[in-house]
Amino acid sequence: MSAAPESRVRSAIPAQTLxxxxxxxxxxxxPIKLKATGIDFFxxxxxxxxxxxxxxxENRITALIGPSGCGKSxxxxxxxxxxxxxxxxxxxxxxxxDGENIRDIDVTQLRRRVGMVFQRPNPFPKSIFDNxxxxxxxxGLARGKRAIEEKVENSLRRAALWDEVNDKLHKSAYALSGGxxxxxxxxxxxAVDPHVLLLDEPCSALDxxxxxxxxDLLFTLKDQCTMVIVTHNMQQAARVSDYTGFFLxxxxxxxxxxxxxxxxxxxxxxxxxxTGRFG
Amino acid sequence: MSVRLIRRKIVNAVMLALTGLCxxxxxxxxxxxxxxxxxxxxxxxxxxxxxxxxxxPGETGGGMANAIVGSFQIxxxxxxxxxxxxxxxxIYLAEFSPNSVFSFFVxxxxxxxxxxxxxxxGIVAWSVVVxxxxxxxxxxxxxxxxxxxxxxxxxxxxxFLKDVPVSMREGALALGASRWRAVATVVxxxxxxxxxxxxxxxxxxxxxxxAPLLFTALNNQFWAKGWRxxxxxxxxxxxxxxxxxxxxxxxxxxxxxxxxxxxxxFANIAARFILSRGTHAQRG
Ligand SMILES: Nc1ncnc2c1ncn2[C@@H]1O[C@H](COP(=O)(O)OP(=O)(O)OP(=O)(O)O)[C@@H](O)[C@H]1O
Ligand SMILES: [Mg+2]
Numbered sequence: 107m108s109a110a111p112e113s114r115v116r117s118a119i120p121a122q123t124l125x126x127x128x129x130x131x132x133x134x135x136x137p138i139k140l141k142a143t144g145i146d147f148f149x150x151x152x153x154x155x156x157x158x159x160x161x162x163x164e165n166r167i168t169a170l171i172g173p174s175g176c177g178k179s180x181x182x183x184x185x186x187x188x189x190x191x192x193x194x195x196x197x198x199x200x201x202x203x204d205g206e207n208i209r210d211i212d213v214t215q216l217r218r219r220v221g222m223v224f225q226r227p228n229p230f231p232k233s234i235f236d237n238x239x240x241x242x243x244x245x246g247l248a249r250g251k252r253a254i255e256e257k258v259e260n261s262l263r264r265a266a267l268w269d270e271v272n273d274k275l276h277k278s279a280y281a282l283s284g285g286x287x288x289x290x291x292x293x294x295x296x297a298v299d300p301h302v303l304l305l306d307e308p309c310s311a312l313d314x315x316x317x318x319x320x321x322d323l324l325f326t327l328k329d330q331c332t333m334v335i336v337t338h339n340m341q342q343a344a345r346v347s348d349y350t351g352f353f354l355x356x357x358x359x360x361x362x363x364x365x366x367x368x369x370x371x372x373x374x375x376x377x378x379x380x381t382g383r384f385g
Numbered sequence: 386m387s388v389r390l391i392r393r394k395i396v397n398a399v400m401l402a403l404t405g406l407c408x409x410x411x412x413x414x415x416x417x418x419x420x421x422x423x424x425x426x427x428x429x430x431x432x433x434x435x436x437x438x439x440x441x442p443g444e445t446g447g448g449m450a451n452a453i454v455g456s457f458q459i460x461x462x463x464x465x466x467x468x469x470x471x472x473x474x475x476i477y478l479a480e481f482s483p484n485s486v487f488s489f490f491v492x493x494x495x496x497x498x499x500x501x502x503x504x505x506x507g508i509v510a511w512s513v514v515v516x517x518x519x520x521x522x523x524x525x526x527x528x529x530x531x532x533x534x535x536x537x538x539x540x541x542x543x544x545f546l547k548d549v550p551v552s553m554r555e556g557a558l559a560l561g562a563s564r565w566r567a568v569a570t571v572v573x574x575x576x577x578x579x580x581x582x583x584x585x586x587x588x589x590x591x592x593x594x595x596a597p598l599l600f601t602a603l604n605n606q607f608w609a610k611g612w613r614x615x616x617x618x619x620x621x622x623x624x625x626x627x628x629x630x631x632x633x634x635x636x637x638x639x640x641x642x643x644x645x646x647x648x649x650x651f652a653n654i655a656a657r658f659i660l661s662r663g664t665h666a667q668r669g
Contacts, residue, residue, distance in 0.1 A: 186559060193484070215561070217560065217561045228555065231553075232574070240560055244561055294556075
């Protein structure tokens with residue numbers, strides 16, 4: 107595309123709807139829960155992230171959007187240091203959880219506090235019950251059979267799965283449908299009461315009803331934890347999130363309140379992407 | 386049709402027929418061995434075979450009770466030594482240090498050991514156990530077979546662990562499990578059906594080994610009184626009976642062959658059963 111039509115699109119946005127005009131550009135009233143600064147990430151020689159900095163505010167939902175392969179998963183996988191398990195991967199920059207560098211936090215402690223739901227459902231080859239109880243047992247969060255059972259039931263209810271599985275808790279998790287498996291993974295993550303929950307396209311395998319349930323769940327979880335959700339679904343990002351970050355080719359192009367991003371993006375790439383004009 | 390095309394069709398048909406023929410020969414060789422064994426063995430097998438000790442040459446009607454039990458004893462010893470060691474080493478190779486020089490070396494050694502002729506394993510066991518102890522023993526036989534079982538176990542364990550998807554490990558780690566915990570509670574259980582299958586097949590393979598036992602466990606016409614005594618085993622019994630000049634001993638050798646075959650066959654079927662059940666659960 108040549109320069110001329112590009113500038114036409116940009117100037118087509120009326121001046122009075124610029125970000126500051128709409129949301130006042132005020133800082134959030136909540137403290138910063140998680141702060142990523144200057145993240146460069148490499149898979150071997152390939153640089154997947156370039157100087158990404160984002161502040162995640164406590165009890166807020168932040169959506170990360172962007173075309174496939176732009177580094178959304180790579181980014182959030184740094185927030186719980188799960189990328190460290192990839193051979194030859196290297197992360198530069200600083201990530202603070204409650205002001206503390208996550209590299210200084212014991213990694214098992216960090217991951218208990220920063221839970222993650224992966225892009226593809228990955229239940230363990232165990233029973234439904236044992237899947238949910240896993241984190242509880244590993245972290246010693248409940249003692250005794252009764253207490254663990256309560257935790258499991260509670261987590262399954264929160265993930266909107268209880269009614270579908272309460273009569274087959276001791277059946278294999280593989281007997282569940284893809285969508286149910288994903289909700290099981292959400293329940294599993296919730297069972298350890300994380301402070302931050304990273305959700306990598308949690309609804310990509312779900313039907314609209316289950317998606318609605320998950321979105322309701324995100325709202326009810328808001329006062330208990332800070333959430334980061336990667337999604338390809340623009341409506342979903344607009345519905346559930348308070349903040350939105352737009353990634354493109356490993357760079358954070360734009361970050362702002364969700365209303366601003368969707369109504370009056372400052373960058374042309376953002377606008378092209380959210381309006382579906384992107385390549 | 387062009388000449389080229391016709392030629393390709395002919396070549397295709399000939400190759401197909403050739404490979405089919407080879408398959409037929411392979412299958413029939415197997416069937417002949419099985420048939421021969423069943424034919425000769427079944428007519429020789431009787432209740433005495435399982436309950437009585439061998440008799441001296443010339444007498445008829447003895448059995449191989451001591452060799453059957455002895456084989457199990459030696460295999461038990463080999464399994465008790467070889468399986469824990471092999472599985473642990475396999476876990477180390479697959480999970481904790483897959484790319485180090487040390488692991489490369491271990492893997493290479495295991496593969497070499499796998500290819501070492503079993504008679505050589507026997508000599509080694511003889512020189513490190515039998516010679517210093519100044520006696521043939523069940524212990525040395527078990528050790529020799531363990532030496533053969535370890536490399537098989539190491540490699541199958543490693544392979545099945547590697548087949549466990551990365552997402553499984555990540556799932557466990559992301560919940561706050563330590564690496565060791567994730568391996569012990571998620572990865573190894575996920576591979577357990579495969580590992581168990583590999584181990585059973587490994588034991589079945591060494592069950593028929595004769596050479597490593599010839600100058601370690603030796604043989605015994607009676608019940609072995611302990612691990613430090615020479616002990617009878619089915620493969621060695623087959624060997625000594627088959628090369629003897631006595632008709633009745635030949636009969637017994639066939640019977641022993643059949644029993645050994647039945648045991649190995651049973652182990653194979655069990656292994657397959659376990660593996661298919663394990664993978665069914667995963668496919669869901
Ligand atoms: N394990 C890996 N090794 C090497 N390169 C990788 C690895 N994982 C991802 N990449 C590369 O890093 C880039 C970012 O990938 P990433 O998975 O973060 O994208 P994404 O934004 O999550 O995409 P999607 O929306 O399809 O999930 C891509 O170019 C991808 O090919
Ligand atoms: Mg992704």
